[in-house]
Amino acid sequence: MPPIAMLLSVLVAILHLWFLVLEMALWTKPLGLKTFRMSPEKAQTTRVLAANQGLYNGFLAAGLLWGALLLKDLRVAAFFLICVVVAGAYGAATVSRRILWIQAAPAALALVCLVANV
Template sequence: MLTAALVLTVLVAALHLWFLVLEMVLWTRPQGLKTFRMSPEKAETTRVLAANQGLYNGFLAAGLLWSALLLHDWRVVAFFLGCVVVAGAYGAATVSRRILWIQALPAALALACIALAG
């Protein structure tokens, strides 16, 4: 189960690195506009907020990779995965239900694997 947890954790980290790129680099470009279903005008007025959000996603990715690959401490991994689940649930409730499936579900599955291994 810990191998599955590790694979899922790295997947969650990779997703958050992709979110960083989308929010910090691609927000006002066609890929960002399409992904977030925004007009160029709205993207331009929200780009600083998006970049801040992207930076936080990068910190989540860093925490996940650090705790899983370098620290090898599943309690710390579980903490960061829990943060992702909470953020995903909040995003699903306030922005789009898609966030629940794209962000929260993989993290919840990784948490479940850790719990089953425990």
């Protein structure tokens, strides 16, 4: 696997592990409230949904790490990067444009490096 693509894939995985922590453990805490711009009441009523979302982010991180570090397989890494780009684009269209830059753009950059064999 190309070194820059591998590095970027691992960074995207680390981002998704952070999303897991934010959504599963910090959702109703001050950092979670500030990050997601929510009231304590809204956070409390949506915490189970957020935890579910965090779990999915953890699976994306696991897939990226599996493809990039363990298998060093371009196809596996590309699949999970595409999943992240699609999830980020959907989130940007339905929730907040910030998601495009925070989630989709880094994955798209890693995917470009992977395809360009960089």
